[in-house]
Every structure is written in C-alpha cells, then in structure tokens.
Amino acid sequence: MQTRPSQPIESSDLEHFLQVPGPTFVPERILAAMHRQMLDHRGPEFQTLTREVLDGLPEIFRSTDPVILFPSSGTGGWEAALVNTLSPGDAVLFLVAGHFSMLWSRMAAEFGLDVRVLESNWHRGADAAELEVYLRSDADRKIKAVCVVHNETSTGAMTQIGDIRAAIDATGHPALLLVDAVSSIGAMDYRHQEWNVDVTISGSQKGLMLPPGLSFNVVSEKALEAAKSAKLPKSYWAWRSMLAHNADGYFPFTPPISLIYGLAESMIMLNEWGLENVFARHKRHAEAVRRCIAYWDLGIWCKVPRDYSPVVTAVVMPSGHDADAFRKLARERFNISLGMGQQKLAGKAFRFGHLGYTNDNLILAGLEAVESALEHARIPHRPGGVDVAYLFLNRRR
Ligand SMILES: Cc1ncc(COP(=O)(O)O)c(C=O)c1O
Structure with missing residues (x-):
C-alpha cells in the first residue's frame, strides 16, 4: 500500500493560500455564474448580456x-x-518605474x-515633474503618446x-495618455474620465476577481480620432470592427462567453459592495500588511508612503537571504504562494498580494503563514507582526 508523504496536514490538505498579486481567488458566486451551458453568441440572449455588460462597464472605470x-x-x-x-516610427514616451x-x-x-524612456527610481511611482520638463523640451511635439502604469x-x-495629467496639461502638449x-x-481609486486618460488598459484576474483571459481598453474620443490615422498593422485587435459589432450587442469573433457571464456577476458584486467601500477595504488591508512588515523589522520596497500600493506590498529580505528560497520554503512548508521579485527585485524581495476577493481572516492567516515561514527559515525579524495587524484590524487575540 502506498503511504502518503510525511507532510504536515497544513501543507497538503487545506485550501492553498494564493497571496500573489493576481490571479486572485474567484468568488463562488462568479464561479457559479460561469458554470453555464454555451449559447448562441449571435442570438438574442447573448446580445442582452453583452449590452448589459458593456453598458455597466464604464462606471467601473469611472468613465x-x-x-x-x-x-x-x-x-x-x-x-x-x-x-x-x-x-x-511614432515617438512614444514611457515612464518606466x-x-x-x-x-x-x-x-x-x-x-x-x-x-x-524616462526611468524613475523603482522605489516610487513615475515622476510627474520630470515628465513636465521632458514634454517642455519636446518643442516640435514629436511625442505622440505618454505611456504609464498606474499600479x-x-x-x-x-x-x-492625476499629477501626470496635470504635468501634460501644464505644457499644453497634445500627446495621448x-x-x-x-x-x-476594481481594487483602487481609478478615474479614467477625471484624469482625461485616452486609453485605459486592464485585465480580469486582479481586482475584478475573475480568471485570467479578458483584457479591456477604455477609449476616449481623442483616442478614437487618433485611431482613424494610426497605421500600425492590426486585424484581430482593431477597435473599429469591435465597436461596430458591439453596437449591436455582438463581437466580431466568438467571444469568451463564460468569462463574460463571470464579468456580469463581478460587476453586480462590485456595485453591491460599492466601489468606494471596495477601495477602502483594499487600503485598510494594505495598511495592516505594512504595519505587520514594519513590526517584523523588514523593509518595504516602495519608499514613498504616498505611492504605497493598496493592492500589493513588496517585502525586502535582509541582506544575505534569498527571497526565492524563502518563497519556496513558504510554499512547501506553509502552503502559501507569494509573488516573486521581478527584474531589479529578483531574489531581493517577495510580494504579498492583498487584492481582489479577500477578507480580514485571509489577510491575517496569510501574514501568519509568512511569519511562520520567517521563523522556520531563520530570517532575522521581530516576531509578533501579525499581532500588530490583528490590533489594527480591531481584533483581539
Ligand atoms: C500592472 C500590470 N500590467 C500588465 C500585466 C500583464 O498582464 P498579463 O499577465 O495579464 O498579460 C500585469 C500582470 O501582472 C500587471 O500587473
């Protein structure tokens, strides 16, 4: 008879802790909404669903x-x-951070x-003041678009x-944003309209709590105008045919029907909760996580408090300790997936995601698993950070 490997029960039998910054947990309601038989994507039922989704989506983007x-x-x-x-050949300015x-x-x-490329310090967001100086120096208005990552x-x-928009406006530069x-x-305050963004890009597997597989472009009138003369090759990705079909409630090709059912449910959930409450929840969890990390006496990669992300925190390992080895131990021994350090952060930091479908219990349990892993890996830290997070979240231990 085969015996089971001698793993502790928490590493094998219980729900895995997915603490990466996307994909995130998918709520049962969304899983259930997607668990539907296929239907004719050129028929009236799907047309109604498409219209509902496309009508409701702009609100999620504040647009x-x-x-x-x-x-x-x-x-x-x-x-x-x-x-x-x-x-x-168009000149495009990327704010790399x-x-x-x-x-x-x-x-x-x-x-x-x-x-x-305007590359700023990776320990903070992109620098609006540097952008303003750069755009002022672009006297011939060669730059056609400014591209930046919000989070x-x-x-x-x-x-x-908002600062990036103000910098562009201050120069009167016509570049697209x-x-x-x-x-x-679906996780943090984002205002497509107010910030006068020309194209907002997003994906399904983070704040929207869906599986990966859907991307979004929110397009301003100015962007649609630019699209009329844009010559980069495109076919599948062409907005024009998509918008023409969408106007009738359809897609130019077979759409991802199950994901669209899921998206409709995600929008209902976000609206039930209220976007402001969702944003507040993310900020509160982020604060609890940061207080815990500070108590551990570990560093946070982002050095500018105003730029702290409400959805993910990168934790710096003490020197001489490899973040990837730590993540491996945390996964194998404590059943928790932490985000890897990418590029400049490789081996130096791990990322703790606190976004999407989560709650106080999950955040605290995730932090507890990290603290246990720190202990187990003999990473120098001050034990008790989780207590600080408990207190911040108004719990008693
Ligand atoms: C800010 C940001 N942009 C772009 C991407 C790429 O998205 P995807 O992996 O869905 O293609 C990610 C993925 O994590 C991301 O976090």
Whole structure:
C-alpha cells in the first residue's frame, strides 16, 4: 500500500493560500455564474448580456467612454492600445518605474515605435515633474503618446495619474495618455474620465476577481480620432470592427462567453459592495500588511508612503537571504504562494498580494503563514507582526 508523504496536514490538505498579486481567488458566486451551458453568441440572449455588460462597464472605470473587451490577458490590452493609436516610427514616451512599464516599452519597440524612456527610481511611482520638463523640451511635439502604469504590481508603488495629467496639461502638449490599470481596476481609486486618460488598459484576474483571459481598453474620443490615422498593422485587435459589432450587442469573433457571464456577476458584486467601500477595504488591508512588515523589522520596497500600493506590498529580505528560497520554503512548508521579485527585485524581495476577493481572516492567516515561514527559515525579524495587524484590524487575540 502506498503511504502518503510525511507532510504536515497544513501543507497538503487545506485550501492553498494564493497571496500573489493576481490571479486572485474567484468568488463562488462568479464561479457559479460561469458554470453555464454555451449559447448562441449571435442570438438574442447573448446580445442582452453583452449590452448589459458593456453598458455597466464604464462606471467601473469611472468613465462614460466605451469599454472594449478582448479575449486576452492584460498584455493583449497593451498591444491593442498601441496598434490602434500609433503608426510605425511614432515617438512614444514611457515612464518606466518597474517591470511592467519596462515590458510594455519593449513591446512598443518591437512594433517599430521610436521609444523614449524616462526611468524613475523603482522605489516610487513615475515622476510627474520630470515628465513636465521632458514634454517642455519636446518643442516640435514629436511625442505622440505618454505611456504609464498606474499600479506597478512588480514594486508595490503607484503613480499619481492625476499629477501626470496635470504635468501634460501644464505644457499644453497634445500627446495621448495611455495608462495601464491592470492591477488597479476594481481594487483602487481609478478615474479614467477625471484624469482625461485616452486609453485605459486592464485585465480580469486582479481586482475584478475573475480568471485570467479578458483584457479591456477604455477609449476616449481623442483616442478614437487618433485611431482613424494610426497605421500600425492590426486585424484581430482593431477597435473599429469591435465597436461596430458591439453596437449591436455582438463581437466580431466568438467571444469568451463564460468569462463574460463571470464579468456580469463581478460587476453586480462590485456595485453591491460599492466601489468606494471596495477601495477602502483594499487600503485598510494594505495598511495592516505594512504595519505587520514594519513590526517584523523588514523593509518595504516602495519608499514613498504616498505611492504605497493598496493592492500589493513588496517585502525586502535582509541582506544575505534569498527571497526565492524563502518563497519556496513558504510554499512547501506553509502552503502559501507569494509573488516573486521581478527584474531589479529578483531574489531581493517577495510580494504579498492583498487584492481582489479577500477578507480580514485571509489577510491575517496569510501574514501568519509568512511569519511562520520567517521563523522556520531563520530570517532575522521581530516576531509578533501579525499581532500588530490583528490590533489594527480591531481584533483581539
Ligand atoms: C500592472 C500590470 N500590467 C500588465 C500585466 C500583464 O498582464 P498579463 O499577465 O495579464 O498579460 C500585469 C500582470 O501582472 C500587471 O500587473
């Protein structure tokens, strides 16, 4: 008879702790909503569903601009934003402050765009003052678009998009503003309309609490105008055919029906909770996590409190201790997945996601698992950080 490996029960039999910053847990309500038989995506029932979803989505983005859905991960949303607004050789300015903004800029270079980079310190969000200086120096108005990531999931630092908008406006520069809000939507305050963003890009597997597989482009009138003359090749990603079909409640191709059922449920849940309450919950959990880390006497990668991300915190390991070895131990011994350090953070930091479908119990249990792993891995720290988080969340122990 085969015997089971001698693992402790918490490593094998209980629910896994998915503490990465996306994909996040999917609520049972959304799983149930997706568990549906297929239907004719050219029929009236699906048409009604599409219309409901497309009508309700702008509110989630704080916008009245149309929202375009693609069956792709967030990366596809980046591509759609670029190919629909730009032409080969166009100058594009990327505000690089982490792994994702860097990846997006590389994609733009692969499309033959003239990529300019303003790289700021990865320990904070992108710098609006530097942007203003740069745009003032662009006397011929060569820059066609400014691209920036709102919440750098790789560093746990957010960029103040309101400040970025103000910097562009102060110069009177006509560049489009393209914003990656992949890990922002449904989790933190994001205002497409108020910040006058031309294209907002997002994905399904983070604040929207869905499986990966849907990306979003929210497109301003100015972006639609730019799309009329944009010459980068596109077919599947073309906004024009998508918008034409969407106007009738359909898609130009077979849509991801199950995910759209799930999206409809996610929107109902977010509206029931109220977006403001959802944002407040994320901020409160982020604060609890940061207080715990501070008590442990470990560092937080983001150095500017105003830029602290409400959805993810990157924790710096004490020197001489490898973050990946720590994550491996945490997963194997304590059944918790932590986000890896990417690029400049590789081996130096791990990321604790506190976004999407979570609650006080899950956050506290996740922190408890990390503290146990710190102890087990003999990482120098002050024990008791979880108590501080408990107190902050108004619990008694
Ligand atoms: C801010 C940000 N942008 C873009 C991406 C890429 O999205 P995807 O992995 O869904 O293609 C991610 C993924 O984590 C992200 O966090």
